[in-house]
Amino acid sequence: MKAFLPVILLVAMLAPWVLGGCDSGESGSSTLTPETTPVDLNIPPSTNKPAELADAQTDFRTMPIPVDNLTTEEGVALGRRLFFDPILSSDDSVSCSSCHDPAAAFSDIDATQAEPFSEGVGGALGDFNAPALINLGWTSADPFRLEFPFQSGEHFSLFWDGRADSLETQAREPVANEQEMNLPWDQAEAKVRADSVYPGMFEAAFGDPGVSQDRMVMAIAQFERTLRSYNSRWDQWVRGEIEPTPDEAIGYLAFTSEVGDCFHCHGGNLALFASPGNTFGNNGLDALPPPGLMEVTGEPLHEGKFRVPTLRNIEFTGPYMHDGRFGTLDEVLEHYSAGVATESPNLDSNLRARALQGPLTPTVVQGLKAFLLMLSDPGFLTDPDFQDPFAPAP
């Protein structure tokens, strides 16, 4: 490893210069100042893997963090406060956490199959079911994606239809969105600037008390990158701490093979349960699906494709799918077993071939369910670092 040290140093030294050269002129001011404390978000690979999981697919990759928004303790603290603070909504009633609640793995705790869409300011309803926010630091950045499927040099990744290209970009949307927090950004800046606590926190995180939209979204993104789940029974199996139950073992085999055919979309990296190179897919929910990714790219081959969500903590994040149509995991599995709309445009061929074979056997369904539940990490829901900082200490 020592031999690579010069390479790493060289790249670290030159990266800002190289990136700066490609940038349209924005100053690449760093969040690392003499006063800030860097946070390392990487999760080292298990050194005690059982033989059957020895493959590196079970490892977390290095988290790709933008060089101009490195993670610091001060930035995370600021981002966490902003995330839970209704100050970012027009009538001080809605925060990010209203729709992304830690107790539901940062999905909407109030959403149900009957009422799947989240309420914004004044009870306005959006068009999508609020997804969980888990391990997004790994799934939102460029180096984790092939050129697939875009040629323009743009990279879509977040949101069900992929219209945001990073956590920073994403966080710009809900604040000003009329169906969500409904607060124009200049007003948000003014409110936060006038607050008694925030300017000091901006100074701690960025070196001076200046409040800006850019800094707010940077801090929120830093907090979101800390939302990592890596302590489920699956992770314990990878770390050699437990043995899977027979159902879990069958579920794992079915998941990672054409028997269940989940891995083509939700595999690729078995730390994330979302495949970096296969970020969008049509899983056959409807014969006439909504446009999905096509809404953003205009490409007919993208019709009906939606962002493949992580399956971590899936037990806690229902209702399921972009429109919350399924209330339980049993319904989801019933869909994959016998409900796939095989004539849906751009339906994944693997899933189609699998579905045309007939329903999954009960053994496989039972195994897949056990495997999905194996991805539950209750500690993620109660992690003290992820809770509302305004809440009175327990």
Next chain:
Amino acid sequence: MKGAQVRGVVVHVHSAQKVFLRALEGSILEAMRNSRRSSFLFSFLLLVPLALACSSDQSGGSSDGITVRIVHQVAGTPLEIDQLIYTNAAANPYSVTKFEYLISDLRLSNGVSGAELDLAQTLYGNAVDQGNSEHSFEFQTPEEFDTLSFFWGVPDARNITGVLPPQYDGMHWPSPFGGGYHAMRFEGSWSNATPGDSSYVLHAGNLRRCSNLMETYEDCLAPAYPIDETGMAEISLPVTTVTTGSGRHWTLVIVVDIQEWMNDPLYDFGQDWADPSLCPPLFANPPCTLGFPTMPGPEPQSMMRLNAGDVFSVTASEG
């Protein structure tokens, strides 16, 4: 390895600078993982043209260099995506909805002088989402070459998860089948009297391990289809003499004829696997056919590898 030193990075003519950044990161990671010798120098060589490239959007097609253009066809005509208009040698009508693959160790060589020029360690191709692709290389050393070679996929010995940078994770080959990366994902619909309208998925990967999910088999060879088990199909194509370093520009056009994946040996999507005991018993509805599933099966794996031999052709021309 004997050979000329490649000076430039791979230039994707149709993409913007972000691609460079990824190519850079990928190449460095790759260099760090694979070449324990001169990674320092290597990454520096990569960074310089990268930074230069950032200052101008026009790259490739320069006077002194090689452009490798990869073109996808079906039976000699340009690929039309998602159209049920093709018929293979087994008389299966079919369409193509996905065709993506990896090529490794793309290099020029000279059988007489022994000269070798490494062009690219890994290339990703995607006929549907990216279409035909172009890769440009620059070099200085004067040399003559008469052969273009590469591996289809990642050679077995190195086909291990993690040897490629994260952007290749999407091509992963599942751990229960030995891990590593797919060589190819070739998919579409096909129709026949029986079983009627269906989909086929030709996914090829390593042959280190086969499995019916209840049992694992050490290697994945089908006795009826003897193949070299030491590596992924290695393709070597003669080209008219390419002279580097002479101030001239060469274009190598690699034609990938998708139809050839099913010609020799004859590949019939509807045919059952010869050895049904290898079909995973967890399947709802055996039998396993050559159209689906293909991943754990020695027969489809061996047949795809044998078929690789006549899929690729290359022509070299100056200009």
